[in-house]
Amino acid sequence: MRVLVTGAGGFLGRHVAASLLEQGVGQLRLHFRGAPPPGFVEGLATRFPAATIETAAANLLYRHDLEAVVDGVDCVVHAAAGMRGAAADMFANTVVGTRNLLDACVAAGVRRVTLVSSFSVYRTERLASGAVHDESVPIEEVGISKGAYAHAKTRQERLVASYRETHGLETVTLRPGVIYGPGSAGPSSRVGISAMGLFFSLGRRAELPLTYVENCADAIALAALRASDGAAYSVVDDGLPDCAGYLRGYRARKRGMRVLPVPYWALLLGSRVLLAYNRRSKGQLPAVFTPYIVRSMYRGFRHSNAALKRLGWQPRVATEEGMRRTFEALGNEERG
Amino acid sequence: MRAGIIGCGKIADGHAEQLRALDGVELVAACDREPLMVGQFMDRWPGLAGYGDAAVMLAEQRLDVVHVATPPDSHVALACLALEAGCHVFLEKPFALDAQGAREILDCAARNGRKVCVNYLYNFESPALALQGMLDEGRLGEIVHVDTSYGYNLSGDYGIAVMADPAHWVHRLPGKLFHNVIDHVLAKVVPLLEGPVEVQAKAWRKRPASGNVLVDAMPDELRFLLAGSNGVTVSGMVSSHARPVAHTMTVRGTRDTVELDYAARTLVRSQRQEQPSAIGRLFPAWVQAGRFARGGLGNIAAFARSDFHYFQCMRVLLERFHASIRGVGKDPVPPAQILMVATLIDAIVAAVEPRA
Numbered sequence: 001m002r003v004l005v006t007g008a009g010g011f012l013g014r015h016v017a018a019s020l021l022e023q024g025v026g027q028l029r030l031h032f033r034g035a036p037p038p039g040f041v042e043g044l045a046t047r048f049p050a051a052t053i054e055t056a057a058a059n060l061l062y063r064h065d066l067e068a069v070v071d072g073v074d075c076v077v078h079a080a081a082g083m084r085g086a087a088a089d090m091f092a093n094t095v096v097g098t099r100n101l102l103d104a105c106v107a108a109g110v111r112r113v114t115l116v117s118s119f120s121v122y123r124t125e126r127l128a129s130g131a132v133h134d135e136s137v138p139i140e141e142v143g144i145s146k147g148a149y150a151h152a153k154t155r156q157e158r159l160v161a162s163y164r165e166t167h168g169l170e171t172v173t174l175r176p177g178v179i180y181g182p183g184s185a186g187p188s189s190r191v192g193i194s195a196m197g198l199f200f201s202l203g204r205r206a207e208l209p210l211t212y213v214e215n216c217a218d219a220i221a222l223a224a225l226r227a228s229d230g231a232a233y234s235v236v237d238d239g240l241p242d243c244a245g246y247l248r249g250y251r252a253r254k255r256g257m258r259v260l261p262v263p264y265w266a267l268l269l270g271s272r273v274l275l276a277y278n279r280r281s282k283g284q285l286p287a288v289f290t291p292y293i294v295r296s297m298y299r300g301f302r303h304s305n306a307a308l309k310r311l312g313w314q315p316r317v318a319t320e321e322g323m324r325r326t327f328e329a330l331g332n333e334e335r336g
Numbered sequence: 337m338r339a340g341i342i343g344c345g346k347i348a349d350g351h352a353e354q355l356r357a358l359d360g361v362e363l364v365a366a367c368d369r370e371p372l373m374v375g376q377f378m379d380r381w382p383g384l385a386g387y388g389d390a391a392v393m394l395a396e397q398r399l400d401v402v403h404v405a406t407p408p409d410s411h412v413a414l415a416c417l418a419l420e421a422g423c424h425v426f427l428e429k430p431f432a433l434d435a436q437g438a439r440e441i442l443d444c445a446a447r448n449g450r451k452v453c454v455n456y457l458y459n460f461e462s463p464a465l466a467l468q469g470m471l472d473e474g475r476l477g478e479i480v481h482v483d484t485s486y487g488y489n490l491s492g493d494y495g496i497a498v499m500a501d502p503a504h505w506v507h508r509l510p511g512k513l514f515h516n517v518i519d520h521v522l523a524k525v526v527p528l529l530e531g532p533v534e535v536q537a538k539a540w541r542k543r544p545a546s547g548n549v550l551v552d553a554m555p556d557e558l559r560f561l562l563a564g565s566n567g568v569t570v571s572g573m574v575s576s577h578a579r580p581v582a583h584t585m586t587v588r589g590t591r592d593t594v595e596l597d598y599a600a601r602t603l604v605r606s607q608r609q610e611q612p613s614a615i616g617r618l619f620p621a622w623v624q625a626g627r628f629a630r631g632g633l634g635n636i637a638a639f640a641r642s643d644f645h646y647f648q649c650m651r652v653l654l655e656r657f658h659a660s661i662r663g664v665g666k667d668p669v670p671p672a673q674i675l676m677v678a679t680l681i682d683a684i685v686a687a688v689e690p691r692a
Contacts, residue, residue, distance in 0.1 A: 033500055033501075034500050035547075059500075059501055059503065061501075062503060084493055085346070085493035085494075085497065086346035086349070086493065087346070087349060087376075087380065088344065088345050088346040088348065088349060088373065088376065088377070089345075089346050089493065089497065091372075091373070091376040092345075092370075092372075092373065095372055095376070096370060096372050096373065099372060142379055144379045144380060151376070151379060151380075152376075155372075155375075155376065155379075280642070281642035281645075282356070282357040282642065282645070283353050283357065283645060284639070284642050284644060284645045
């Protein structure tokens with residue numbers, strides 16, 4: 001079976017490629033938007049000499065480039081997505097790119113598509129505080145109320161579902177929580193945000209839905225190869241810390257970080273004030289925090305990975321060890 | 337007035353936000369050839385009618401104003417389509433690919449008796465408006481020289497998109513990256529120049545080669561010198577490497593000099609030494625500091641009045657454009673200035689082409 005990984009040069013995509021090879025995929029095609037990261041493909045070829053590893057460069061926004069990318073592929077793991085930029089750019093790189101890829105898959109007779117979605121698509125605003133957060137939580141209708149990224153990922157997931165219905169593609173969806181590991185960006189906005197020289201600690205006692213990048217990649221590879229058609233999985237590790245605990249570990253390695261804790265009630269009140277001001281001032285300050293976002297992202301839930309475990313997944317790196325590795329890498333970076 | 341937008345990329349959100357803030361204008365429709373992009377725009381701006389064909393939108397929506405926010409190679413066709421349908425047109429920059437295209441749009445507007453304008457928004461930033469007031473009152477005397485700097489961060493989101501994608505429309509522009517930003521520089525100085533204008537320019541690539549021929553053909557540093565027939569000279573720097581990223585202009589007149597910072601929204605008069613000896617050199621920095629402080633207080637006051645939006649300048653420009661449509665004000669960007677900017681871009685592109 002030939003498996004294609006889109007976005008194989010990304011933080012997660014690189015590990016997904018390795019996990020697929022570890023799980024026995026013999027023919028792997030790696031998609032990059034431009035050139036592969038230096039030494040990456042060569043490193044995989046050395047580690048997995050029996051495997052056939054191909055590369056394909058294409059911008060998913062250009063349909064005509066994608067025929068060659070999916071030619072002869074049986075299964076696609078779609079990890080490419082727009083992670084930054086303006087809302088329209090993020091949408092185009094996520095949703096329009098996915099539509100083009102799906103069209104190419106249908107035309108080429110690709111059997112199965114595994115989508116790397118996001119935790120942000122879950123409609124948690126109505127979930128009771130302290131409730132179990134698993135795959136039974138419905139996804140957002142549109143996602144626009146949770147910001148540009150959630151909007152794009154929600155539309156992307158619904159698009160994939162529509163291709164499953166219309167074209168009979170087998171689909172599997174993975175919704176990773178906060179993916180972390182050495183080389184990842186700073187703390188998730190669930191933990192807090194930096195502004196005006198301070199770090200505003202927002203998540204506080206809420207459980208942080210972490211997944212170490214290698215664990216997440218293993219889950220995606222496993223689901224791509226074994227999950228049943230139409231299945232969806234949350235991807236979170238065991239032994240999750242709360243946001244304040246994660247921040248303590250991060251601060252121990254990050255010099256000169258000044259933290260201002262923001263209790264949940266203050267965050268909710270602040271978001272109401274910000275939204276009212278945004279409307280009154282006709283958008284002079286963007287409503288980046290709304291009560292909907294605060295209720296969705298900053299309350300405490302108990303995250304479950306039971307469905308993934310039933311599929312046979314086990315996190316290979318414990319959360320404590322994952323955090324140690326991540327913060328150690330951060331410390332090395334700080335030391336230059 | 338009923339307004340519609342063609343092109344639902346990222347700048348369309350800026351237009352929509354300002355249109356929604358204006359009195360007497362209602363954004364009612366959006367159009368993009370890519371239905372998914374229309375859909376995402378309508379998600380963000382609910383209540384709009386969505387279209388995949390501009391001609392259909394124009395036929396069905398009875399629009400008064402059409403905003404064209406598509407890549408520039410489509411501007412002539414779309415602007416003329418809307419003008420011939422009886423709409424006034426507001427275009428994103430660059431106005432057209434070249435002066436010939438600019439003339440076609442302006443002629444079409446004149447034939448149809450419609451207004452056309454371009455998003456030269458920085459001419460309507462608060463320091464630019466203050467400068468205009470000083471020029472009107474003759475406080476700078478005769479203009480001698482203008483020095484303008486504009487930075488472009490290739491590590492930003494847009495820069496990364498351009499650099500990573502050899503098929504990006506910016507690479508198809510005759511002046512490539514600079515063609516997409518130099519309107520902002522030239523639009524500010526054109527009101528001070530009289531033609532014909534002598535042009536010298538040099539452009540080069542300072543960053544290392546990527547290995548991609550198309551991407552590497554894109555210069556990232558530009559310098560130019562303009563000499564107007566009225567004796568005013570303009571030196572310009574567009575840089576992708578100078579830090580901090582600049583957006584400034586210094587206007588030197590026979591009576592006074594002012595320094596404008598478009599990002600910080602300040603205009604200060606340059607202070608010269610007025611007292612003798614070393615003591616005299618103590619004062620200018622403090623006088624200048626006081627002028628900056630007054631500018632800062634003015635900005636706080638504008639913020640308190642909710643007149644300090646990120647795209648406040650576009651809001652001012654649109655207010656004036658709509659006023660001109662209603663016949664209660666002159667064109668905020670006169671056609672002659674639009675044409676002169678396009679002509680100067682052509683000349684700069686021609687000047688740098690052999691070296692690019």
